[in-house]
Every structure is written in C-alpha cells, then in structure tokens.
Amino acid sequence: MAAQTNAFNAYKQNSVTTASPGELTLMLYNGCLKFLNKAKQAINEKNIERKNQYIQRSQAIIGELMSTLNMDFEISKQMLPLYEYMNHRLTEANLKNDLAIIDEVEGLVIEFRDTWKEVLKITRQQQFGSTQQV
Template sequence: MAINNPYAAYQQNAVTTASPGEVTLMLYNGCLKFIKQASLAIDNKKIEDKNTNIQKAQKIILELMVTLNMDLEISKNMAVMYEYINHRLTEANVKNDGSILKEVEGLVIEFRDTWKQVIQINRQQQHRQGGQA
C-alpha cells in the first residue's frame, strides 16, 4: 500500500535506512507521541483511545527493553527505569491519571534528549576519525 501513500513509503524508507541509534530515537519519539495522545484522550474522556495509545507506548518501552545489551551495567539500570515506566503507564491506564502520564513523559523526554546527545557525539567522533584517514 506504500505505493498509494507517499508518506507511508517515506516512513518505511526512513526506518529501513536509519542507523540503530536513529531507530532508537524514532522509538522514543513515537512513545512520546502516544503518551501525548493518551493524555489528550483522558482530557476528552475517550477511554478507548487512551487505552490504545497507552498500550502502544508500552509496546515501544518493551521493545526498548528487549534491545538492551545486558552485558553493560548501564543497560541494567535502563531496564529498571523502563520497567518503572511500563508500570506507571499501566497505573495511568487503570486510574485514568494524566499526572502519571506527565511524569512518564518527562522521563521519556530525558532519555530521548540524552540519546540525541549520544548520537551527536558519535557522529562527531566518526567525522573526526574520517578526516584523519
């Protein structure tokens, strides 16, 4: 169906040509989008939409968890944080609590922004190494 929908084709191409770091960044951004949509659904008393969007955010958090390299100490710490976020998303869903979503959104923003910095530092290091060859 991508042929009939240029935006879908673009999105598919963006994902398939992205580096693993860029895919992680896309996952964080997607998670934030679904958290915001869930929050809006709570405000508008659209319980089904809230549930759907929270579940989408949780699927992204679970995907981030399973891709962690558990040989690294930082990954073990991230796993604990992802578990916490997943638990809080469940709580927000059950309680229809937008304040919990706001808390989780703040954590995901911090992770995303830190990840952006990691990508930028990596690119700078690769660029410097490429210039010395």
C-alpha cells in the same frame, strides 16, 4: 490525495529501513512521546478506548526498548528497572486515567531521548572527526 499518502508512507517506511540502530532508538522514544501525548488528549476528551490504545502503544514501545538492551553493559542493567517502572506507572495511569502519571513517564522518556540524541551527536562527531583527519 491517495498518491500523496502512498508516497508519504513509502518515505516513512524507507526512513525506518535505512536508519541506523541508534536512529531507530531515537524514533522509538519520539513515537512513545507521541502516543503519550495522544493518551493525555484522549483522557481530556474522556475517550477511554483511545486512551487505552495509546497507553498500550507507549507500553509496547517501552517493551521494545527493554528487549533491545544489551545486558553485557552496566548501563543496560541500570536502565531495565527504569523501563519496568515506566511500564508499571503507565498501567496505573491507564487504570486511574491519571494525567500526572503520564506526565511523569513523559518526563523520563524526554530525558532518555535527549540523552540518546546527545550520544548520537557525539558519536557522529567522533566518526566524522576521525575521517576528516585521514
């Protein structure tokens, strides 16, 4: 069992270290969604400590997404206030144990994630489309 766990952890580490920046962003969105779901579960179980932990992890991911924005692009200037809003709402959700606020933030993260997946898909199609024509 320990060997399997070590192999899985090595695989996860390798997938992160070999991922493109675009894939890393997608991993961040998915990680944020995972922690938001765990926070909601903790609220339902009335486990305040775990709820706090998972909301803070979600906020750390949003902070990472904010820090990686390239402010030379207009879209980044538009996304920054949305990330700040999400972070603020998660603080409120943490204080109030409010599932509806977490659902709201989760909806925004899903939209961002799905849009990002589409961008990656289009980018791959353009890259492979242009190499196949050579």
